[in-house]
Amino acid sequence: MSATTQAGMPEYQPVKAEHFQPRDGLGNVLEKLRNGERVNIAYLGGSITAANGWRVKTREWFQEEFPKADIHEIHAAIGGTGSDLGVFRVQRDALRHEPDLLFVEFAVNDGGASPERIWKAMEGIVRQTWAADPTTDICFVYTYRVGYENDLRDGNCPRAAGAMEMLADHYQIPSINFAKKVVEMEQADELVFKADSAPANGLIHFSKDGVHPLGGGHQIYADMVAQGVELMSESKPVDHQSKLGSTFVEDHWQAAKMVPVDKSMLSGDWEQLPEDSTLARRFGNRMGALWEATTPGAKLTFKFRGSTAKLYDLLGPDGGQVIISVDGTPRSKPVPRFDSYCTYHRIATLSLANNLDADETHTVTVEVHPEQPDRQSVAFRLKNPEEELKAPKYQGTCVRFGQILILGDIVSE
CATH class of the missing domain: 2.60.120.260 (Galactose-binding domain-like)
Structure with a gap:
C-alpha cells in the first residue's frame, strides 16, 4: 500500500476500500475499559464530528458496553477545518487532556488537499500524540460526502482517505470507513444520500446537503465504530514508541x-x-x-x-x-x-x-x-x-x- 518513489518518498496509489482495517488494534484502551478505569476518548475533526451525532452516540455506546469504566469525552472538533489546522491544535484541544483513544476525522475536509499535504499534517498529528504518550491508541475514521461514491463504487477509497490509509498502514493505525457503508446502503436501496425531505418507503435520509449526516446517518457511523471495536476486541496492548523510529514523509509537521x-x-x-x-x-x-x-x-x-x-x-x-x-x-x-x-x-x-x-x-x-x-x-x-x-x-x-x-x-x- 505504501508505494515509494526511487528517492524513497511516498507516491500516492489508489487504495482498496475496506470497512475495517484493524492493524495493531485498540489494545491499550480496551484493557483500561475492561479494567473499569477512567478512560478519556478524544474526537479530533470537523463539523461532522462537532455535531451532536456519532461522537455522542459512540461515547454512550462505550459507556453501555463497559459500564464499570469511567468514560470522559474530549470534544476537539471544529467545523470547516482540516488536518492542516488539526496538527497545530491537537496539543491544546486534545493531548493536554491525556486521551487514551484519539479518533481523527478529516477525510471530508481534506478532500481538496494533495496527498503530500495530508501526509505532512496527519503524520504530525500521529507523532505528536505518541510523543506525548505512546500508549494512546489512535483510530482514523473516513466520513462520506456526495461525490465520494464514484471511487467507492469502483472499490477504492476517495483520494483523501486513500492517502490517510497509506499513512495508517505505515504506523499500523486502525481505521474505519464509514463512507463505504453509506455507499453500499444506497446501492442496496436502503438510503438516499441527499434530500430536502424524508424519502418515502422508509429509506434512511442520510443528509440534506450531501455532507452533514442527519440522525440516521450518524447512527450508521456510530454502529460502524461499535462493530470496529468489537472486531478489534482481541487486540493486545502496544507501546507505540518504537513506531516513531521511522517516518512516512521526512518533512512531516510534528513540530x-x-x-x-x-x-x-x-x-x-x-x-x-x-x-x-x-x-x-x-x-x-x-x-x-x-x-x-x-x-x-x-x-x-x-x-x-x-x-x-x-x-x-x-x-x-x-x-x-x-x-x-x-x-x-x-x-x-x-x-x-x-x-x-x-x-x-x-x-x-x-x-x-x-x-x-x-x-x-x-x-x-x-x-x-x-x-x-x-x-x-x-x-x-x-x-x-x-x-x-x-x-x-x-x-x-x-x-x-x-x-x-x-x-x-x-x-x-
Missing part, C-alpha cells in the same frame, strides 16, 4: 504548535477581550486569550526559527484588513479578515509565511490597514444589502488574534 500572543509582541492600541465578553465566551475555549485592535497602525511582531507561521484569528462582519511583512518585505496587497460568509464571526487562520529556511530566524509583522475591505462579497446573503451594509455591524477595521501557529519555535528578543 507544529500553537503559541499564545504575548503582550510584548504588540504595539499600538490593543485590548485583551475580557473572559465574559461575547466573543471570548464563544471562542476562548479554542483560541485562548483574544487580542483585539481597531486602530490602523496597530502591530503584532514576532520572531521565529522555522519554516511556516500562521495566525489563529477571527473573521467577522466588522473585520478589517492587514499588511503582512516577512523579514522586512511587505506583501503587495493587504489581506482582508472578511469574506462572503461574514454575517457572523468564526474561527479562521491567516497564513503569514511558508516554505522559509527552517534553520534561519525570521521576523513577521502584521499591521492593521487604515481602510476597510470591500463588503460586497457578502451582499447576496442579505435581504437589503444596500442598507444593511451601511449598518454599524459591517463597519470597522477590527482584527482579533488568538494564537500563533508555527512550524518551529518562537525566538525571544
Whole structure:
C-alpha cells in the first residue's frame, strides 16, 4: 500500500476500500475499559464530528458496553477545518487532556488537499500524540460526502482517505470507513444520500446537503465504530514508541504548535477581550486569550526559527484588513479578515509565511490597514444589502488574534 518513489518518498496509489482495517488494534484502551478505569476518548475533526451525532452516540455506546469504566469525552472538533489546522491544535484541544483513544476525522475536509499535504499534517498529528504518550491508541475514521461514491463504487477509497490509509498502514493505525457503508446502503436501496425531505418507503435520509449526516446517518457511523471495536476486541496492548523510529514523509509537521500572543509582541492600541465578553465566551475555549485592535497602525511582531507561521484569528462582519511583512518585505496587497460568509464571526487562520529556511530566524509583522475591505462579497446573503451594509455591524477595521501557529519555535528578543 505504501508505494515509494526511487528517492524513497511516498507516491500516492489508489487504495482498496475496506470497512475495517484493524492493524495493531485498540489494545491499550480496551484493557483500561475492561479494567473499569477512567478512560478519556478524544474526537479530533470537523463539523461532522462537532455535531451532536456519532461522537455522542459512540461515547454512550462505550459507556453501555463497559459500564464499570469511567468514560470522559474530549470534544476537539471544529467545523470547516482540516488536518492542516488539526496538527497545530491537537496539543491544546486534545493531548493536554491525556486521551487514551484519539479518533481523527478529516477525510471530508481534506478532500481538496494533495496527498503530500495530508501526509505532512496527519503524520504530525500521529507523532505528536505518541510523543506525548505512546500508549494512546489512535483510530482514523473516513466520513462520506456526495461525490465520494464514484471511487467507492469502483472499490477504492476517495483520494483523501486513500492517502490517510497509506499513512495508517505505515504506523499500523486502525481505521474505519464509514463512507463505504453509506455507499453500499444506497446501492442496496436502503438510503438516499441527499434530500430536502424524508424519502418515502422508509429509506434512511442520510443528509440534506450531501455532507452533514442527519440522525440516521450518524447512527450508521456510530454502529460502524461499535462493530470496529468489537472486531478489534482481541487486540493486545502496544507501546507505540518504537513506531516513531521511522517516518512516512521526512518533512512531516510534528513540530507544529500553537503559541499564545504575548503582550510584548504588540504595539499600538490593543485590548485583551475580557473572559465574559461575547466573543471570548464563544471562542476562548479554542483560541485562548483574544487580542483585539481597531486602530490602523496597530502591530503584532514576532520572531521565529522555522519554516511556516500562521495566525489563529477571527473573521467577522466588522473585520478589517492587514499588511503582512516577512523579514522586512511587505506583501503587495493587504489581506482582508472578511469574506462572503461574514454575517457572523468564526474561527479562521491567516497564513503569514511558508516554505522559509527552517534553520534561519525570521521576523513577521502584521499591521492593521487604515481602510476597510470591500463588503460586497457578502451582499447576496442579505435581504437589503444596500442598507444593511451601511449598518454599524459591517463597519470597522477590527482584527482579533488568538494564537500563533508555527512550524518551529518562537525566538525571544
